[in-house]
Amino acid sequence: xxxxxxxxxxxxxxxxxxxxxxxxxxxxxxxxxxxxxxxxxxxxxxxxxxxxxxxxxxxxxxxxxxxxxxxxxxxxxxxxxxxxxxxxxxxxxxxxxxxxxxxxxxxxxxxxxxxxxxxxxxxxxxxxxxxxxxxxxxxxxxxxxxxxxxxxxxxxxxxxxxxxxxxxxxxxxxxxxxxxxxxxxxxxxxxxxxxxxxxxxxxxxxxxxxxxxxxxxx
Amino acid sequence: xxxxxxxxxxxxxxxxxxxxxxxxxxxxxxxxxxxxxxxxxxxxxxxxxxxxxxxxxxxxxxxxxxxxxxxxxxxxxxxxxxxxxxxxxxxxxxxxxxxxxxxxxxxxxxxxxxxxxxxxxxxxxxxxxxxxxxxxxxxxxxxxxxxxxxxxxxxxxxxxxxxxxxxxxxxxxxxxxxxxxxxxxxxxxxxxxxxxxxxxxxxxxxxxxxxxxxxxxxxxxxxxxxxxxxxxxxxxxxxxxxxxxxxxxxxxxxxxxxxxxxxxxxxxxxxxxxxxxxxxxxxxxxxxxxxxxxxxxxxxxxxxxxxxxxxxxxxxxxxxxxxxxxxxxxxxxxxxxxxxxxxxxxxxxxxxxxxxxxxxxxxxxxxxxxxxxxxxxxxxxxxxxxxxxxxxxxxxxxxxxxxxxxxxxxxxxxxxxxxxxxxxxxxxxxxxxxxxxxxxxxxxxxxxxxxxxxxxxxxxxxxxxxxxxxxxxxxxxxxxxxxxxxxxxxxxxxxxxxxxxxxxxxxx
Numbered sequence: 001x002x003x004x005x006x007x008x009x010x011x012x013x014x015x016x017x018x019x020x021x022x023x024x025x026x027x028x029x030x031x032x033x034x035x036x037x038x039x040x041x042x043x044x045x046x047x048x049x050x051x052x053x054x055x056x057x058x059x060x061x062x063x064x065x066x067x068x069x070x071x072x073x074x075x076x077x078x079x080x081x082x083x084x085x086x087x088x089x090x091x092x093x094x095x096x097x098x099x100x101x102x103x104x105x106x107x108x109x110x111x112x113x114x115x116x117x118x119x120x121x122x123x124x125x126x127x128x129x130x131x132x133x134x135x136x137x138x139x140x141x142x143x144x145x146x147x148x149x150x151x152x153x154x155x156x157x158x159x160x161x162x163x164x165x166x167x168x169x170x171x172x173x174x175x176x177x178x179x180x181x182x183x184x185x186x187x188x189x190x191x192x193x194x195x196x197x198x199x200x201x202x203x204x205x206x207x208x209x210x211x212x213x214x215x216x217x218x
Numbered sequence: 219x220x221x222x223x224x225x226x227x228x229x230x231x232x233x234x235x236x237x238x239x240x241x242x243x244x245x246x247x248x249x250x251x252x253x254x255x256x257x258x259x260x261x262x263x264x265x266x267x268x269x270x271x272x273x274x275x276x277x278x279x280x281x282x283x284x285x286x287x288x289x290x291x292x293x294x295x296x297x298x299x300x301x302x303x304x305x306x307x308x309x310x311x312x313x314x315x316x317x318x319x320x321x322x323x324x325x326x327x328x329x330x331x332x333x334x335x336x337x338x339x340x341x342x343x344x345x346x347x348x349x350x351x352x353x354x355x356x357x358x359x360x361x362x363x364x365x366x367x368x369x370x371x372x373x374x375x376x377x378x379x380x381x382x383x384x385x386x387x388x389x390x391x392x393x394x395x396x397x398x399x400x401x402x403x404x405x406x407x408x409x410x411x412x413x414x415x416x417x418x419x420x421x422x423x424x425x426x427x428x429x430x431x432x433x434x435x436x437x438x439x440x441x442x443x444x445x446x447x448x449x450x451x452x453x454x455x456x457x458x459x460x461x462x463x464x465x466x467x468x469x470x471x472x473x474x475x476x477x478x479x480x481x482x483x484x485x486x487x488x489x490x491x492x493x494x495x496x497x498x499x500x501x502x503x504x505x506x507x508x509x510x511x512x513x514x515x516x517x518x519x520x521x522x523x524x525x526x527x528x529x530x531x532x533x534x535x536x537x538x539x540x541x542x543x544x545x546x547x548x549x550x551x552x553x554x555x556x557x558x559x560x561x562x563x564x565x566x567x568x569x570x571x572x573x574x575x576x577x578x579x580x581x582x583x584x585x586x587x588x589x590x591x592x593x594x595x596x597x598x599x600x601x602x603x604x605x606x607x608x609x610x611x612x613x614x615x616x617x618x619x620x621x622x623x624x625x626x627x628x629x630x631x632x633x634x635x636x637x638x639x640x641x642x643x644x645x646x647x648x649x650x651x652x653x654x655x656x657x658x659x660x661x662x663x664x665x666x667x668x669x670x671x672x673x674x675x676x677x678x679x680x681x682x683x684x685x686x687x688x689x690x691x692x693x694x695x696x697x698x699x700x701x702x703x704x705x706x707x708x709x710x711x712x713x714x715x716x717x718x719x720x721x722x723x724x725x726x
Contacts, residue, residue, distance in 0.1 A: 096606055140297075188250070
């Protein structure tokens, strides 16, 4: 889950400078390029299994992800495949929506398994002539880790089991029901204690003084 | 875009985080504990029994309403820094920051010039006086001649006009996309075909309250509102208010839609703020006094509420809970220096729009305050800060200009030629959400739709519709002054027919 990516460190990789593709002679053609290729190579000899790719957009309209995967064996040749084609990053290539947003591409969104990946190629497209340039920033790749099989500690409710005993009662309430209701109360108070609120009270002063002479933004 | 299920669980986690520690959270926990005494709660099915109890006793509905309210806040990507949540576009953040600096400089220099501190503790005698006068602050006639407004809407408009995206290619002067208006930012705004779909409940064949019920009252219409109120269903109330709220039920409906409760903690909060007003005197208070004196006290409709207005606005400027909304407001509250220590200044250095229309609905100060504050932090703050939000003032201005240029090109061209850019006239209406320009009952019908559609877009649509309505007269004028004169008095306009005709009867 992406919630845990803060703990997982990104894979160190080399991001090559973006290459803007042009038709015809690059020197005389003044039109803006609409396609850009960014190659991201992983350290040599250490192919990775990718969990997630995150980046910050800068006016790219669509992104295609291609992966160079090398089979487990040393002799197996590396092959390129398309993991994701033309993922829209901007609702409308001519307007601002999504132009500077943060995005994640998770392995479940990819059409092929991103395992044993040697290199990633991001193909960026921006068909609109409205923008001077476009690219992706802060590209990071997170490795795939095996899922944890920890049990939910807080799921104490489903762990409760009834002990089958029928003691001899003489007009007294059933000890089972009494003890279980007390147990529930105790457990609830425990839960309450662990969930301390961080909500502020909403009052403010500094040592009872509130004489303000200057406002600043820094 | 993230994987849908990841995005969903992230949103859920964020909402749970926000609701934890809220008053509602502790109420529900208390209810859950107390219900354990009930005989029909069994140990083996504890979870389900407690859940169904909460459902039947109405607490699930309250939780739903709270979650529904939280959903209004935009979801954020885990890698995004907090300023990105306020405003994703870097150049807009920059523009907002320099605008704030300007306003702050003005406030600081006013303070120095006049020798009035930005905030000071009131002496005991003054505190007592104010407590006694709390309900009649309007009778005061302090000398406010030295205080001038910190900024005028015109200044703000100039800032918006000068907004430029550094990555935008504006080398093509004459192109198919040429824009005659003043706003030069390429935000995505909706045109009439898309608006027709989004605002389908406003089409000409659907009955609207306030127009179609003049002749006779439909008891049936009120039924659905009463249903929503009795079940405290926030989402249903919002849906129904798209066709207007009945006058008698509007106050309750708005409070339900905004999920603004008047529980003891809210009343206490209001009393705390009131105590804050009495204890401390802020420079901004004088500006508020002046503003209210100039606008409300001279207004035929609003002068009766003058006292209420002081109470609400003075409290509002001290409300730290308003600071919460700065997380998604592109503006930043200024910090203050008290005797060398840094603290957060509660006073918002922008003016909240007119509270006066709300005074018609609520007569209890704490209730009025609660609704007003909720409306401000949900909608009206977007009229005073520079952001790319579809409800933000920049988008509204652009949408107004685009609608006008697309559907009334002759009029737009003519006005441009005579030096009367339409936005210069319409801006003052939009920045106040038409408050002070329409008659109150019409204004409340407009604000019904703002709540119903959860967007300020309808304000831009109305501005364009007003121009369309007065198009004939405007084609005859030959100067900015005469154009202003044609559009000076909007008090006789009926907003819903104008909007309906503009959206659904304009030829495409």
